[in-house]
Amino acid sequence: xxxxxxxxxxxxxxxxxxxxxxxxxxxxxxxxxxxxxxxxxxxxxxxxxxxxxxxxxxxxxxxxxxxxxxxxxxxxxxxxxxxxxxxxxxxxxxxxxxxxxxxxxxxxxxxxxxxxxxxxxxxxxxxxxxxxxxxxxxxxxxxxxxxxxxxxxxxxxxxxxxxxxxxxxxxxxxxxxxxxxxxxxxxxxxxxxxxxxxxxxxxxxxxxxxxxxxxxxxxxxxxxxxxxxxx
Amino acid sequence: xxxxxxxxxxxxxxxxxxxxxxxxxxxxxxxxxxxxxxxxxxxxxxxxxxxxxxxxxxxxxxxxxxxxxxxxxxxxxxxxxxxxxxxxxxxxxxxxxxxxxxxxxxxxxxxxxxxxxxxxxxxxxxxxxxxxxxxxxxxxxxxxxxxxxxxxxxxxxxxxxxxxxxxxxxxxxxxxxxxxxxxxxxxxxxxxxxxxxxxxxxxxxxxxxxxxxxxxxxxxxxxxxxxxx
Numbered sequence: 001x002x003x004x005x006x007x008x009x010x011x012x013x014x015x016x017x018x019x020x021x022x023x024x025x026x027x028x029x030x031x032x033x034x035x036x037x038x039x040x041x042x043x044x045x046x047x048x049x050x051x052x053x054x055x056x057x058x059x060x061x062x063x064x065x066x067x068x069x070x071x072x073x074x075x076x077x078x079x080x081x082x083x084x085x086x087x088x089x090x091x092x093x094x095x096x097x098x099x100x101x102x103x104x105x106x107x108x109x110x111x112x113x114x115x116x117x118x119x120x121x122x123x124x125x126x127x128x129x130x131x132x133x134x135x136x137x138x139x140x141x142x143x144x145x146x147x148x149x150x151x152x153x154x155x156x157x158x159x160x161x162x163x164x165x166x167x168x169x170x171x172x173x174x175x176x177x178x179x180x181x182x183x184x185x186x187x188x189x190x191x192x193x194x195x196x197x198x199x200x201x202x203x204x205x206x207x208x209x210x211x212x213x214x215x216x217x218x219x220x221x222x223x224x225x226x227x228x229x230x231x
Numbered sequence: 232x233x234x235x236x237x238x239x240x241x242x243x244x245x246x247x248x249x250x251x252x253x254x255x256x257x258x259x260x261x262x263x264x265x266x267x268x269x270x271x272x273x274x275x276x277x278x279x280x281x282x283x284x285x286x287x288x289x290x291x292x293x294x295x296x297x298x299x300x301x302x303x304x305x306x307x308x309x310x311x312x313x314x315x316x317x318x319x320x321x322x323x324x325x326x327x328x329x330x331x332x333x334x335x336x337x338x339x340x341x342x343x344x345x346x347x348x349x350x351x352x353x354x355x356x357x358x359x360x361x362x363x364x365x366x367x368x369x370x371x372x373x374x375x376x377x378x379x380x381x382x383x384x385x386x387x388x389x390x391x392x393x394x395x396x397x398x399x400x401x402x403x404x405x406x407x408x409x410x411x412x413x414x415x416x417x418x419x420x421x422x423x424x425x426x427x428x429x430x431x432x433x434x435x436x437x438x439x440x441x442x443x444x445x446x447x448x449x450x451x452x453x454x455x456x457x458x459x460x
Contacts, residue, residue: 129322135295136316137335137384151324 007201014206021182021191022203026210029187032100032178033168036107040115040163043108045156048119049149063120069113078176081106085177098179103187106173111163118162122155123148157225165218169211245306246271246392246423247292252301254287262287262298267442269425271307274418274437277427279444285427288444289316289394292425308391312339315388319396319427321381323369328380331369335388352387355416356380357409375402379409386413393417395426399433411436 014022051063083089085096085105096102130151134144149156171189178185180194188207195204247269254262262284269275269292277285290296291303293316308314315335323331332352333345353361356379369377378401385393395414399407407430414424414437428434434441 127322129318129320130324132295132318133322133324134338135311136293136318137338138312138315138388139338143338147324154325 003201004205007205010202011204011206011209014202015209018206021186022206024183025186025188025191025207028100028178028185029168029174029189032103032107032174032185032187033164035101035104036111036167037160037164039104039108040111041160044112044115045119048116049123049145051116052120052123053145053148063117066113066117066120070117072110072113074110074170074172075176077106077109078173081109081173082176097177098181098185100178100185103174103178103185106177107167107170110170110173111167114163114166115159118159119152119156122152122159125155126152154225158222161218161221161225165215168214243271245269245304246308247425248304248306249291249298250302252288252291252298252303254284254291254296255299256287262291262444264288264444269423271423272418272421274414274424274426274439276434276437276439276441277425277444278429278434278441283444285444286319286396289396289425289427292316292392293394313390314392314394315385315390316394317381317385317396317398319400321378323372323377323380325369327365328367328369328372329365331380332384332387335384339388348387349383352383355386355409355413356383357406357413358383375406378402379406382410382413386417389420389422391422393422393424395424395428397428397430398426399428399430407433408436 018026048066051059051066081102082097085091085094085102087097096105126148130148131144134147139147169189171193174180174185174187174190175193178187178190180186180190186194188211192204192207192211195201195207245268247267249264249267252262252264252267253260264284267288277288279285291298293314294305294311295316297303324334326334329349332349333342336342336345336348349365350361353364358364358379364372364376364380369380372380378398382395382398385395393414398410398414402410411433414426414433418424418437424437424439426433426437426439433439
């Protein structure tokens with residue numbers, strides 16, 4: 001147990017005075033996650049809203065696909081996106097492999113179904129009287145749709161931070177698409193995996209604590225959103 | 232089928248003229264009425280047992296849905312924006328009371344003078360201190376307060392046609408009197424009010440004409456209307 005206790009003590013010292021490698025891993029994690037969430041929301045939010053709000057042929061099939069993709073294994077996502085961005089792949093000419101944008105693409109594929117399915121669920125769960133009320137107040141079709149989305153804002157905020165939490169703690173995609181390159185694509189999770197395999201617990205635990213802090217912060221925001229969303 | 236004619240708005244003559252209106256949900260008949268007429272500027276109460284189609288008729292009059300068969304002619308209004316319906320269990324959006332009450336004005340791009348209109352509408356709905364509620368969330372309100380806030384959000388629109396579904400169902404006697412006063416004031420302002428209710432006190436207080444609906448189609452193949460009470 002001594003090595004764990006020593007690791008925690010060294011981690012606390014490292015957090016108090018972080019070195020460049022630790023800061024770089026935190027930075028890489030946050031940048032790739034932010035881009036991934038941005039892309040996932042840009043595509044997943046409108047798609048999820050349409051799936052939850054509109055009634056059209058094929059909607060249930062699309063919901064099923066989206067829900068199934070929630071269980072998409074991260075290594076499989078890594079493999080598929082790797083095939084896409086490798087030098088022989090469709091996007092090979094852009095040099096995305098082993099870069100932060102390449103990692104962000106894979107992580108966006110991971111976050112996309114979360115955003116889509118849970119946005120659709122949030123819209124479906126909204127009180128059906130909401131749309132009727134808006135119509136009786138003189139709203140047109142577009143105003144009704146926009147305000148329905150606005151009414152789901154707390155639930156969508158929860159989708160956002162859930163997706164963020166899922167992506168920032170993910171390791172398979174980051175390892176396969178980022179290549180775990182020091183000071184470049186090494187994230188907190190891949191650094192923890194590497195340092196642990198080397199028997200260097202201090203940096204691993206330090207980064208683990210940062211991840212825990214992020215998870216803690218995310219849960220605090222989640223709890224606040226849940227409270228505010230309760231009418 | 233609904234027919235809307237803007238026509239002259241002199242406050243006289245029929246507003247709604249419905250013939251042979253039948254509504255069907257999931258294969259079940261929810262409403263069947265041979266003739267229904269509502270004149271401009273009157274207060275009409277729809278009465279009858281549960282399930283006789285009062286709420287269904289209100290939704291049709293609100294132009295939110297079309298009947299499965301029959302015709303409804305609407306005279307003297309431009310369209311759905313002149314009509315507003317207060318549901319039996321009103322929904323308030325997850326925003327402040329003030330934002331909820333002025334929401335209709337915002338949707339119709341009529342925000343000029345909204346604060347003054349808010350005060351008037353809230354007072355008419357029985358809130359003597361309107362700004363004491365302005366920043367409160369709907370979750371902090373009682374059922375009766377929510378009902379009256381929802382009523383204020385309709386009154387503020389100064390609609391030509393105000394449709395109310397059981398407006399006194401969730402409120403105490405004092406609030407019910409406030410609702411009746413609001414109905415009379417709205418009528419005196421030139422509007423037409425159609426109200427589904429089980430509350431005889433509301434009918435008396437608003438001097439309303441009643442239209443009685445009955446579930447006659449359960450027993451008889453052809454519908455017999457029973458309009459005037």
